[in-house]
Amino acid sequence: MKRTLLSDIARCLGVSTTLVSLVLNGKSKENRISDEIAAKVLETAKAMNYKPNLVARSLRTGQTQTIGLIVADIANPFFARIARAVEDEATKNGYSVIFCSSDENTDKSDKIIHTLVERQIDGLIIVPVENTELQITNLKESNIPFVLVDRYFPKIKTNYVASDDYAAAHDIVMHLIKNGKKVIGNISFDFDLVHLKKRTDGYKAALAASGLVYAMKLDEKVAFHTMETDLPLVMDRMLQAHPDMDALLLHNNQLCYHAINYLQKAEKRIPEDIALACFAPPGDFDFNHWPIDTVEQPIQLICQNAVQILLDEIHQKGNPDFKQVSLPSKLILRFGQ
Amino acid sequence: MKRTLLSDIARCLGVSTTLVSLVLNGKSKENRISDEIAAKVLETAKAMNYKPNLVARSLRTGQTQTIGLIVADIANPFFARIARAVEDEATKNGYSVIFCSSDENTDKSDKIIHTLVERQIDGLIIVPVENTELQITNLKESNIPFVLVDRYFPKIKTNYVASDDYAAAHDIVMHLIKNGKKVIGNISFDFDLVHLKKRTDGYKAALAASGLVYAMKLDEKVAFHTMETDLPLVMDRMLQAHPDMDALLLHNNQLCYHAINYLQKAEKRIPEDIALACFAPPGDFDFNHWPIDTVEQPIQLICQNAVQILLDEIHQKGNPDFKQVSLPSKLILRFGQ
DNA sequence: CTGAAAGCGCTTACAG
DNA sequence: CTGAAAGCGCTTACAG
Numbered sequence: 161m162k163r164t165l166l167s168d169i170a171r172c173l174g175v176s177t178t179l180v181s182l183v184l185n186g187k188s189k190e191n192r193i194s195d196e197i198a199a200k201v202l203e204t205a206k207a208m209n210y211k212p213n214l215v216a217r218s219l220r221t222g223q224t225q226t227i228g229l230i231v232a233d234i235a236n237p238f239f240a241r242i243a244r245a246v247e248d249e250a251t252k253n254g255y256s257v258i259f260c261s262s263d264e265n266t267d268k269s270d271k272i273i274h275t276l277v278e279r280q281i282d283g284l285i286i287v288p289v290e291n292t293e294l295q296i297t298n299l300k301e302s303n304i305p306f307v308l309v310d311r312y313f314p315k316i317k318t319n320y321v322a323s324d325d326y327a328a329a330h331d332i333v334m335h336l337i338k339n340g341k342k343v344i345g346n347i348s349f350d351f352d353l354v355h356l357k358k359r360t361d362g363y364k365a366a367l368a369a370s371g372l373v374y375a376m377k378l379d380e381k382v383a384f385h386t387m388e389t390d391l392p393l394v395m396d397r398m399l400q401a402h403p404d405m406d407a408l409l410l411h412n413n414q415l416c417y418h419a420i421n422y423l424q425k426a427e428k429r430i431p432e433d434i435a436l437a438c439f440a441p442p443g444d445f446d447f448n449h450w451p452i453d454t455v456e457q458p459i460q461l462i463c464q465n466a467v468q469i470l471l472d473e474i475h476q477k478g479n480p481d482f483k484q485v486s487l488p489s490k491l492i493l494r495f496g497q
Numbered sequence: 498m499k500r501t502l503l504s505d506i507a508r509c510l511g512v513s514t515t516l517v518s519l520v521l522n523g524k525s526k527e528n529r530i531s532d533e534i535a536a537k538v539l540e541t542a543k544a545m546n547y548k549p550n551l552v553a554r555s556l557r558t559g560q561t562q563t564i565g566l567i568v569a570d571i572a573n574p575f576f577a578r579i580a581r582a583v584e585d586e587a588t589k590n591g592y593s594v595i596f597c598s599s600d601e602n603t604d605k606s607d608k609i610i611h612t613l614v615e616r617q618i619d620g621l622i623i624v625p626v627e628n629t630e631l632q633i634t635n636l637k638e639s640n641i642p643f644v645l646v647d648r649y650f651p652k653i654k655t656n657y658v659a660s661d662d663y664a665a666a667h668d669i670v671m672h673l674i675k676n677g678k679k680v681i682g683n684i685s686f687d688f689d690l691v692h693l694k695k696r697t698d699g700y701k702a703a704l705a706a707s708g709l710v711y712a713m714k715l716d717e718k719v720a721f722h723t724m725e726t727d728l729p730l731v732m733d734r735m736l737q738a739h740p741d742m743d744a745l746l747l748h749n750n751q752l753c754y755h756a757i758n759y760l761q762k763a764e765k766r767i768p769e770d771i772a773l774a775c776f777a778p779p780g781d782f783d784f785n786h787w788p789i790d791t792v793e794q795p796i797q798l799i800c801q802n803a804v805q806i807l808l809d810e811i812h813q814k815g816n817p818d819f820k821q822v823s824l825p826s827k828l829i830l831r832f833g834q
Numbered sequence: 835c836t837g838a839a840a841g842c843g844c845t846t847a848c849a850g
Numbered sequence: 851c852t853g854a855a856a857g858c859g860c861t862t863a864c865a866g
Contacts, residue, residue: 166859
């Protein structure tokens with residue numbers, strides 16, 4: 161069955177395509193099109209099952225009503241939630257979203273950005289990979305609106321929406337301390353990304369504020385792609401240097417799962433012997449057997465803000481001021497007081 | 498900075514856009530374009546940082562190199578994995594993917610399909626919602642290639658790739674029985690979808706094959722959107738009717754989390770008092786404290802197959818035969834033998 | 835109140 | 851070996 165075109169409707173009614181286009185786009189009033197003919201157009205379009213070709217419209221208007229979303233890995237629940245939140249906010253505004261996974265890989269990130277730009281997306285929501293400052297700078301120069309999310313580069317002036325990692329790390333470590341923990345470790349990733357650095361800074365600040373000493377051997381990093389094998393080695397090292405370690409802050413939920421695994425094998429009790437706290441997607445530890453403190457980032461709010469900022473910029477091109485938003489996380493404290 | 502067009506390159510070199518287009522699309526040889534000029538075109542395109550406008554190309558060729566993906570909820574880890582697997586296979590073949598969440602809602606599914614069709618996607622991968630037979634039939638008539646995934650409608654002839662739910666349910670219940678369980682419950686969703694029915698059929702078959710009686714009060718369903726509150730009520734009813742219930746098959750992982758919760762409150766041991774088995778995304782219970790049997794569907798294989806079938810159909814339009822694939826799941830048995 | 839015509843940026847028969 | 855021209859299906863000044 162051939163698809164109906166604007167011109168089919170026009171021919172069928174003996175009017176111009178201009179007329180039909182105007183009516184179907186709800187511009188009858190502004191163009192003083194008679195109610196009678198407008199009604200007939202609407203009716204005929206429906207009867208002929210007309211569906212506009214959005215590609216043609218896009219070529220003409222220069223707008224695709226599509227935004228690109230770049231995350232590290234859509235299969236990871238944290239990014240899956242970001243995707244959903246972006247989708248909802250975009251859909252509400254008539255936009256669709258094309259997603260791509262960067263796998264924290266610089267080259268892949270570069271390719272993805274190019275593809276998305278060639279596809280003429282109207283804007284981009286990006287969870288940036290480390291060492292992509294140049295890609296982001298180039299993007300700025302090409303005048304394509306974008307908003308960084310979850311992470312950002314302090315040296316580049318861009319829009320971004322992130323969460324308050326420093327405060328969250330500080331506060332959750334304070335909770336550990338308040339519950340008697342004194343030798344607290346910190347495990348991050350070896351990414352050169354500022355949000356991780358801020359978490360570590362927050363951790364350090366909490367120690368300092370409580371008069372606890374900071375020990376280098378309790379402040380470690382693992383490689384993201386090999387965390388499963390790295391984590392036990394790191395924990396071995398930490399416990400060897402500080403056998404009295406009694407709590408641990410982990411920079412994401414997967415690290416925490418591996419830590420649980422490690423502690424079970426080592427027959428340490430959680431949280432009595434070693435308490436765990438980590439950054440995790442909302443709800444992630446709700447059904448976990450062990451009471452683990454988590455920092456839940458306000459994903460939905462972050463994405464709503466990000467999409468809104470993006471759409472604002474799309475609609476008033478050439479806006480020179482950047483929006484930089486930091487939203488508070490939620491602490492879920494599952495043990496002690 | 499203005500974007501470079503084909504015509505800019507042509508003008509710059511004093512050749513036609515035809516020439517430039519042919520070269521950039523790697524058709525120099527077929528059109529016997531001199532190596533010299535081809536090289537110059539390539540060089541200039543690079544120097545001018547040319548990025549083709551894929552929207553214009555799409556309008557001309559009638560192909561968008563985009564596939565639409567409709568899942569129930571991209572934030573759900575199961576569907577997030579589907580998204581990732583689809584993305585990888587699509588990207589490998591030069592396609593991008595637009596995703597949409599249906600929320601198991603018929604109207605939403607209808608809207609999404611329309612939007613995607615208007616956007617001229619070349620094909621669709623769909624996890625269909627219940628009661629959308631009509632939508633799927635209409636899609637067939639509009640000649641847009643599509644493949645159903647995870648679920649399908651037995652009454653409609655379409656492409657689909659699913660997993661062998663009957664065998665998986667049968668086999669995992671057999672494992673419960675083999676380990677001494679005799680009063681086994683089954684909790685599904687109240688969706689009118691055949692894959693769920695097959696799971697229940699497999700459950701029944703395992704009971705029958707083992708000489709265990711099937712009890713209606715042990716075979717229950719909950720409403721998807723209210724499972725959290727429904728599940729405890731259902732389990733109350735089951736245990737009231739059969740206080741000796743010693744195992745339970747749950748049709749997805751979330752149900753299982755709520756069941757764990759329930760059993761902990763009831764101070765029942767897992768698996769000694771009541772063993773649990775469920776369908777779950779790969780790896781989902783790897784870090785769980787309780788040894789729970791899971792059926793892991795071969796998501797990656799399903800999606801690779803689905804995308805391949807879709808692309809085959811896109812490239813040889815009017816292909817009349819439907820591919821219907823059922824792939825074996827993997828059983829992860831975590832207790833007993 | 836309505837229509838003829840140009841144009842978005844490509845690709846691709848067709849001609850030479 | 852290369853180019854002029856049509857056309858994909860819309861939207862939108864512009865004219866009347």
